[in-house]
Amino acid sequence: xxxxxxxxxxxxxxxxxxxxxxxxxxxxxxxxxxxxxxxxxxxxxxxxxxxxxxxxxxxxxxxxxxxxxxxxxxxxxxxxxxxxxxxxxxxxxxxxxxxxxxxxxxxxxxxxxxxxxxxxxxxxxxxxxxxxxxxxxxxxxxxxxxxxxxxxxxxxxxxxxxxxxxxxxxxxxxxxxxxxxxxxxxxxxxxxxxxxxxxxxxxxxxxxxxxxxxxxxxxxxxxxxxxxxxxxxxxxxxxxxxxx
Amino acid sequence: xxxxxxxxxxxxxxxxxxxxxxxxxxxxxxxxxxxxxxxxxxxxxxxxxxxxxxxxxxxxxxxxxxxxxxxxxxxxxxxxxxxxxxxxxxxxxxxxxxxxxxxxxxxxxxxxxxxxxxxxxxxxxxxxxxxxxxxxxxxxxxxxxxxxxxxxxxxxxxxxxxxxxxxxxxxxxxxxxxxxxxxxxxxxxxxxxxxxxxxxxxxxxxxxxxxxxxxxxxxxxxxxxxxxxxxxxxxxxxxxxxxx
Amino acid sequence: xxxxxxxxxxxxxxxxxxxxxxxxxxxxxxxxxxxxxxxxxxxxxxxxxxxxxxxxxxxxxxxxxxxxxxxxxxxxxxxxxxxxxxxxxxxxxxxxxxxxxxxxxxxxxxxxxxxxxxxxxxxxxxxxxxxxxxxxxxxxxxxxxxxxxxxxxxxxxxxxxxxxxxxxxxxxxxxxxxxxxxxxxxxxxxxxxxxxxxxxxxxxxxxxxxxxxxxxxxxxxxxxxxxxxxxxxxxxxxxxxxxx
Amino acid sequence: xxxxxxxxxxxxxxxxxxxxxxxxxxxxxxxxxxxxxxxxxxxxxxxxxxxxxxxxxxxxxxxxxxxxxxxxxxxxxxxxxxxxxxxxxxxxxxxxxxxxxxxxxxxxxxxxxxxxxxxxxxxxxxxxxxxxxxxxxxxxxxxxxxxxxxxxxxxxxxxxxxxxxxxxxxxxxxxxxxxxxxxxxxxxxxxxxxxxxxxxxxxxxxxxxxxxxxxxxxxxxxxxxxxxxxxxxxxxxxxxxxxx
Numbered sequence: 001x002x003x004x005x006x007x008x009x010x011x012x013x014x015x016x017x018x019x020x021x022x023x024x025x026x027x028x029x030x031x032x033x034x035x036x037x038x039x040x041x042x043x044x045x046x047x048x049x050x051x052x053x054x055x056x057x058x059x060x061x062x063x064x065x066x067x068x069x070x071x072x073x074x075x076x077x078x079x080x081x082x083x084x085x086x087x088x089x090x091x092x093x094x095x096x097x098x099x100x101x102x103x104x105x106x107x108x109x110x111x112x113x114x115x116x117x118x119x120x121x122x123x124x125x126x127x128x129x130x131x132x133x134x135x136x137x138x139x140x141x142x143x144x145x146x147x148x149x150x151x152x153x154x155x156x157x158x159x160x161x162x163x164x165x166x167x168x169x170x171x172x173x174x175x176x177x178x179x180x181x182x183x184x185x186x187x188x189x190x191x192x193x194x195x196x197x198x199x200x201x202x203x204x205x206x207x208x209x210x211x212x213x214x215x216x217x218x219x220x221x222x223x224x225x226x227x228x229x230x231x232x233x234x235x236x237x238x239x240x241x242x243x244x
Numbered sequence: 245x246x247x248x249x250x251x252x253x254x255x256x257x258x259x260x261x262x263x264x265x266x267x268x269x270x271x272x273x274x275x276x277x278x279x280x281x282x283x284x285x286x287x288x289x290x291x292x293x294x295x296x297x298x299x300x301x302x303x304x305x306x307x308x309x310x311x312x313x314x315x316x317x318x319x320x321x322x323x324x325x326x327x328x329x330x331x332x333x334x335x336x337x338x339x340x341x342x343x344x345x346x347x348x349x350x351x352x353x354x355x356x357x358x359x360x361x362x363x364x365x366x367x368x369x370x371x372x373x374x375x376x377x378x379x380x381x382x383x384x385x386x387x388x389x390x391x392x393x394x395x396x397x398x399x400x401x402x403x404x405x406x407x408x409x410x411x412x413x414x415x416x417x418x419x420x421x422x423x424x425x426x427x428x429x430x431x432x433x434x435x436x437x438x439x440x441x442x443x444x445x446x447x448x449x450x451x452x453x454x455x456x457x458x459x460x461x462x463x464x465x466x467x468x469x470x471x472x473x474x475x476x477x478x479x480x481x482x483x484x485x486x487x488x
Numbered sequence: 489x490x491x492x493x494x495x496x497x498x499x500x501x502x503x504x505x506x507x508x509x510x511x512x513x514x515x516x517x518x519x520x521x522x523x524x525x526x527x528x529x530x531x532x533x534x535x536x537x538x539x540x541x542x543x544x545x546x547x548x549x550x551x552x553x554x555x556x557x558x559x560x561x562x563x564x565x566x567x568x569x570x571x572x573x574x575x576x577x578x579x580x581x582x583x584x585x586x587x588x589x590x591x592x593x594x595x596x597x598x599x600x601x602x603x604x605x606x607x608x609x610x611x612x613x614x615x616x617x618x619x620x621x622x623x624x625x626x627x628x629x630x631x632x633x634x635x636x637x638x639x640x641x642x643x644x645x646x647x648x649x650x651x652x653x654x655x656x657x658x659x660x661x662x663x664x665x666x667x668x669x670x671x672x673x674x675x676x677x678x679x680x681x682x683x684x685x686x687x688x689x690x691x692x693x694x695x696x697x698x699x700x701x702x703x704x705x706x707x708x709x710x711x712x713x714x715x716x717x718x719x720x721x722x723x724x725x726x727x728x729x730x731x732x
Numbered sequence: 733x734x735x736x737x738x739x740x741x742x743x744x745x746x747x748x749x750x751x752x753x754x755x756x757x758x759x760x761x762x763x764x765x766x767x768x769x770x771x772x773x774x775x776x777x778x779x780x781x782x783x784x785x786x787x788x789x790x791x792x793x794x795x796x797x798x799x800x801x802x803x804x805x806x807x808x809x810x811x812x813x814x815x816x817x818x819x820x821x822x823x824x825x826x827x828x829x830x831x832x833x834x835x836x837x838x839x840x841x842x843x844x845x846x847x848x849x850x851x852x853x854x855x856x857x858x859x860x861x862x863x864x865x866x867x868x869x870x871x872x873x874x875x876x877x878x879x880x881x882x883x884x885x886x887x888x889x890x891x892x893x894x895x896x897x898x899x900x901x902x903x904x905x906x907x908x909x910x911x912x913x914x915x916x917x918x919x920x921x922x923x924x925x926x927x928x929x930x931x932x933x934x935x936x937x938x939x940x941x942x943x944x945x946x947x948x949x950x951x952x953x954x955x956x957x958x959x960x961x962x963x964x965x966x967x968x969x970x971x972x973x974x975x976x
Contacts (some may be wrong), residue, residue, distance in 0.1 A: 001309060001896065008849075009809075025313050042284065044897050049403070054852055064371040101290050106290075111271035117442035136767075140853070147414060147417075151417045154417075154420075154421045154424065155405065155420075156892060158403055158424040158425070158427065158428055159403050159425075159647070159890055159891050159892045160400060160403045160404075160405035160407050160892075161649070161887065161892035161893050161894045161895070162404070162405045162406070162407035162651070162894070162895075163406075163407035163408075163650070163651050163894035163895035163896055164407055164410045165892040166896045170879060171441070172378055173883045176886075176887075177886045180886065180887070180890040181890070183890065183892075184890055184918070184919055184921065185926075186428070187428055187431065187432070187919065187923065188430065188919070188923035188925075188926045188927075189921040189926055190428055190432040191431065191432035191435045191436055191679065191922055191923045191926075191927065191928065192436075192683075192924075192926035192929075192930050193432075193437075193928035194432045194436035195432075195435065195439045195680075195683060195927045195930075195931070196439055196930035196931045197436075197929060198356065198439075198442045199443055199444075199687075199931055200931075201438070203881065223469065224468060224472065224956060225475065225956060227469070227472045227958065228472060228959045228960060228963065229959070230476065230962060231475060231476055231479065232474065232959065232962065232963055232966065234476070234479050234480070235479060235963065235966050235967065236966070249516055279561065287710075301729035302544035315514045323507065348871075367551060389660045391658060391661075395661045398661075398664075398665045398668065399649065399664075399668070402647055402668040402671065403647050403671070403891070404644060404647045404668050404671075405649050405651075405893070406649045406650070406651035406654040406895070407649070407651035407894070407895050408651055409651075430673065431671070431672055431676070432674040434672055434673065435675065435676035435679045435680055435923065436680075437676075438673075438676045438677055438679075438680035439676075439679065439680035439684055439924075439927060440684075441680075442600065442680050442681065443683070443684045443687055443688075444932075467713065468712060468713060468716065471713070471716045471717070472716060473721055474720065475716065478720070478723050478724070479723060503953075511930075518952060539831055556831055564836070583942045585738045597925075635902060635905075641910050642895065642905075642908075642912065643908075643912070646891055646912040646913070646915065646916055647891050648888060648891045648892075648893035648912050648915075649893050649895075650893045650894070650895035650898040651893070651894075651895035652895055674916070675916055675919065675920070677915065678920040679915055679919065679920035679924055682917075682920045682923075682924035683920075683923065683924035683928055685924075686844065686924050686925065686927075686928035687927070687928045703841045711957065712956060712960065715957070715960045715964070716960060717958065718964065719964055719967065720964060722964070722967050722968070723967065726809045
């Protein structure tokens with residue numbers, strides 16, 4: 001079995017695993033589950049980790065050039081090998097983005113906009129979860145409920161940053177830095193989409209003008225064809241007269 | 245009567261209703277009206293709600309494919325059906341944007357800029373009203389006067405976010421999130437307009453160069469036409485001599 | 489004397505007046521001058537106001553269509569007629585921008601960048617002055633020295649907005665809103681300049697490719713010219729033989 | 733030896749010196765080294781300053797037009813001549829950017845993105861060091877550890893600006909202003925890269941359409957060539973018959 005074939009087969013199961021993982025993680029973080037429920041959720045999280053570890057191993061095994069794949073996918077090893085820093089596990093959710101990648105959007109720009117809107121929404125949700133996870137047990141933390149975390153994530157990704165909520169732990173600040181960079185990327189894509197739309201609209205009118213400027217060229221060529229046809233007829237006449 | 249015809253007829257009355265609604269809502273929120281005056285304003289607000297509900301029903305009735313129209317206009321149903329969450333009612337004011345849509349601006353870019361400036365001003369006003377409405381009665385709220393609310397709306401839509409004012413209720417935060425997204429869109433449109441203007445100006449000089457590069461092609465074609473005209477004359481001469 | 493001629497003559501004196509005004513205003517605001525020095529500075533400020541008022545009157549007098557000029561320059565009347573709200577007087581300093589307008593920058597983009605950098609620096613300085621002027625006497629104000637005001641102006645125009653300094657008076661907030669909008673415009677121009685540079689560089693390589701694609705067309709045309717020259721020679725031969 | 737030749741030779745040693753300088757400076761600032769260790773680090777810092785001073789002198793000596801080079805490189809003199817304001821010395825690290833300049837990135841846009849990402853990371857690190865250096869000894873300072881400084885630098889360069897950390901000294905504010913401007917530039921480059929990518933992708937499809945529109949022109953030219961070939965054959969026939 002080739003790696004590509006494996007990936008096609010594994011895609012939907014992996015996506016399902018990612019969703020199960022996200023649900024269990026969200027439940028654990030938001031619900032502050034205690035007792036046997038907590039053990040169950042923890043077991044589910046480890047199970048999804050197992051699935052991702054197996055997926056990594058399978059990819060490595062099936063890769064054409066294993067050394068090359070290993071070196072170019074060090075980040076995947078990092079995500080799989082460090083399951084103890086929980087927010088990092090959320091990075092596995094990038095698999096969910098491939099759903100967005102295949103959805104709607106007939107034009108290139110439409111696809112880009114859909115993708116960015118979906119990615120931003122997912123980022124806010126995942127960022128809020130991650131920051132809540134690492135902050136809620138810290139002393140002096142300001143982000144203590146999921147509502148606060150979501151509000152903080154939105155003010156961060158839009159680069160507004162009121163400062164009523166902000167992370168105080170190192171882990172929370174790393175999550176924040178990731179969200180800020182995403183915010184800049186989102187802003188960039190929004191602006192770029194509008195700019196490219198405007199440029200195209202303006203260019204369409206310019207091109208229409210350019211085409212009408214090409215008209216005389218075509219007319220001249222058409223005239224040439226007619227002239228040469230006339231020439232042939234005249235020469236044919238010459239020949240006919242000669243034939244007489 | 246077709247739906248399009250109805251919409252053309254209903255447009256101005258709806259816009260007037262939206263303005264009356266905005267005025268009454270602003271009065272109620274900013275004036276903190278009490279007693280019989282409050283009852284009157286409330287009656288006016290419900291009346292305008294009635295007009296919008298009738299408009300929704302008429303649109304649904306006159307639609308060619310009612311099921312299709314219903315599914316594609318679920319957001320309108322939401323706005324009409326939930327008049328109890330007051331800031332949401334302000335969404336009806338998007339009707340006012342169509343005034344901007346038809347105003348001035350001869351070029352595409354001019355239209356975009358006018359539209360965005362108008363939309364941003366309306367957004368700041370409406371956002372300030374909405375946030376004041378939901379915040380002013382909350383304990384620990386920071387936004388207590390319309391001046392504060394307008395100042396907050398401006399710092400939010402420009403993504404500056406000092407943090408001297410921020411909403412503390414869930415409803416206020418939703419309003420804030422909407423304003424932030426508008427801010428990103430405004431920023432995007434401003435940047436994109438300048439970019440498209442710059443690109444066009446630079447391209448104009450490039451195109452002038454390209455045109456002068458096309459000159460030899462045209463010259464060659466012109467030469468061809470002359471040559472063939474010469475040919476015809478010579479052949480005509482041939483024929484004439486023969487005729488002698 | 490035509491209005492254009494007057495404007496050309498008046499430009500440099502007006503610019504000097506604007507500089508004198510800026511210096512006197514800055515001195516008054518930053519130095520918190522008291523006593524006879526204050527009276528002198530106030531006299532200088534009123535004198536510069538007088539010059540601008542005379543300039544407005546002269547422009548109106550010399551305009552071809554006075555009614556048209558009056559209606560299209562209402563903002564100038566506003567600036568001249570309201571000398572009592574001091575920060576507004578600073579708007580007269582837009583005259584200083586015309587210096588930037590004529591400085592360096594051989595390419596369009598170079599001019600835009602120079603202009604924006606200069607305008608941003610002027611805006612920060614003028615915005616800091618204006619906010620200090622209206623805030624320093626307010627109770628609970630946070631902006632009390634020119635250093636603080638300049639720092640606040642920079643955090644505002646870049647839309648960073650830490651929130652350690654912010655205006656608390658209505659006039660100060662108006663100044664802030666103007667600075668924020670300038671910030672968005674500056675951001676837009678910077679982005680747009682980079683974008684247009686990138687687009688142009690990418691297009692240059694595309695155009696080179698397009699030109700090489702046009703090569704066969706030119707070759708074919710050249711061949712045509714040769715062929716027709718051959719034709720002429722052959723016909724000439726025909727004639728020569730006949731002439732024998 | 734020409735200046736260019738000297739620069740080529742001096743490049744790698746200078747880069748090494750810059751790295752040594754950065755390491756010693758970081759150690760001194762973060763480690764708050766005391767006693768003999770501090771003296772050693774200070775000696776290293778002065779040594780690197782010496783290297784840069786010698787480099788400046790050599791460049792001036794080898795320049796073709798010394799007066800011209802001196803006037804156009806006043807900023808280098810400033811950096812070399814003012815070693816007492818330590819954060820300014822960090823400006824020498826721009827030499828490190830030339831490493832980025834020559835790394836990877838086959839396309840223009842790829843190079844730009846690599847360059848910006850590297851420059852932003854370097855800026856955050858250097859900005860954090862500089863602000864920590866000038867702030868940590870100030871009373872009422874909020875930025876007291878390198879972790880705080882790095883967090884502050886990230887919130888500043890992304891223009892989020894929560895306001896939980898901000899510089900309080902004039903020197904720290906200058907560093908902050910530089911970081912904010914870099915942030916705007918970074919944002920601009922990110923947006924511009926995406927915009928130019930989008931514009932190019934959209935244009936590719938437009939160009940494909942334009943090429944297919946040129947098809948008939950080519951067809952017509954081909955027809956012309958055929959017609960003229962026919963003409964020649966007929967004239968040749970004419971001549972042959974005559975020859976009989």
